[in-house]
Amino acid sequence: MTLNRRWVLARRPVGQVGLDDFARIDAEMPVPDLAxxxxxxRNRILGFDPAQRGWMDKGAGYMTPMALGEPVxxxxxxxxIASQNPAYPVGRFVRGLFGWQDYAVVARAGETAPILVPEGVQPEEALGVLGAASLTAWAGxxxxxxxxxxxxxxxxxxxGAVGSMVVQIARLNGARVIGIAGGTEKCRWLVEDYGAEAAIDYRNxxxxxxxxxxxxxxxxxxxxNVGGDILEAAIGHMAFHGRxxxxxSISGYNDEQPSSGPCNLSRMISYRLSMQGFILLDHLDQVPTASAxxxxxxxxxxxxxxxxxQHGFDAIPATFLRLFTGENQGKQLLRLDA
Incomplete structure (x- = not known):
């Protein structure tokens, strides 16, 4: 029997997500009797995003909540490693939401099709600089x-993975950019590496x-990307007809109770501001242009x-938690070493 190592959602987090919300429950590798x-x-590298925390909650959202007992x-x-689809030959790499496990059967009827990684693109690039975070930044x-x-x-x-791309894309389109991040080192990156005109260290x-x-x-x-007090501060300094x-809204993802919203929304009326939420799923038609x-x-x-x-299957839950402590230094990935 070939083992399929799996980290499953053991319970729905209440407040701050923790290691006890996950359990390792291994199973047999799916039999490659494919339709x-x-x-x-076979997963080689995993990517981690703050949005995963919201998918763990039971409430309605833009994606079906994760099921308890299923791979995260x-x-x-x-x-x-096996294919009944000529668009995905054996040996090629693909990316998608394949979960915290070694093996998965994908490209089933009715499911979102995996994305074929172009020749010459490394797996780290496929999940990082050319992945969903960067596409989200581009569309947004x-x-x-x-x-x-x-x-x-x-x-x-x-x-972060999205924010750092937004900074650079805005700059490449002729804007002057101010970034907000936590800590002197990350603020230094924003100016010296990513080209922001200035950076604000919200911690200090x-x-x-x-x-x-x-x-x-x-x-x-x-x-x-943050919400909370940062959003309130920004509303208070928007120009007329600002967008x-x-x-x-990572500042509130682990709140047990919803926090109060910005107290200065009346400024949106007097300054004729517009505010719009979005997700990449609404802009999939733009992915080829954005990717190019x-x-x-x-x-x-x-x-x-x-x-x-990071490295190693057993480190998966702890690696996810790095997103909420600020430990991650750029796009958070994990290599599934055998």
Whole structure:
């Protein structure tokens, strides 16, 4: 019997997600008796995103909640080891939501099709700089936010996988960019590596005071990954007809009770602001264009990125928790060493 190691959702987290919310329950590898169109993959690298925390809750959302006792839903780059689908030949790599396990049968009828990793793209790149986080950044800042040359753009969570790409894409489109991150080191990255004009360390600086200094004429476009007090501070410093793009609200993902919202929403009326939430699933038609532009920038040396690679199957839950402590240094990945 070939073992399929699996980390499953043992219980729905209440408040702060913890190691006890997961359990390792191994099973037999799926028998490669595949129906037409299906493929059997072996995960090689896992990717981790804050959005996974929301998928663990029972409440309604944009994705069906994870089922208890099933492998935790998460992104992976995997090798095709058996195939009944000519679009996915054995030996090629694909990426998708294959879960916290070694093996998975995917490309079933009615499921979202896996994405074939282009030749020459490394698995780390497929989940990192060319993966869903970067595609989210592209769609959010360009399509939803409508970034323009000359805009003053503010980005929260700016040193993360999405935020760091937003900073660079906005800059490449002619905007001046201010990033918000936690800690002096991440703020240094924003300016020296990612090209932000300035960075605000929310752990050690008053965000509202710094925004008044850095953007005296107001913020034209705010890309928010954080929510909470950061969102309130940004609303208070938006320019007339400013645009706010809501991508994430990591500050509240582990709250037991919903926190109160910004207290200054009346400014949205007086300043005629717009605020829109979005998810990448609404913009899948733009993925080919976004992927081509991102890869072009990467090959031209115009994109910088970091990947934080942990190792070993048993380290999967602890690696996920790094997202909520700020330990991750760039896009959080884990290599499934045999």
């Amino acid at each position: 037409k169109g299906e493929i059997l993959v 839903r998460g992104s992976a780059c995997a090798e095709v 800042i360009k399509t939803v936010g409508g970034v323009k040359s000359g805009d003053c753009v503010l980005v929260s969570g700016a040193a 600086e008053d965000v509202a005071v710094r925004l008044a200094d850095l953007a005296p004429d107001g913020i034209d476009l705010f890309f928010d 706010i793009v809501l991508c994430g 532009e991102l890869r072009g920038w990467l090959e031209a040396g115009k994109l910088r990125y970091r990947t934080d690679i």
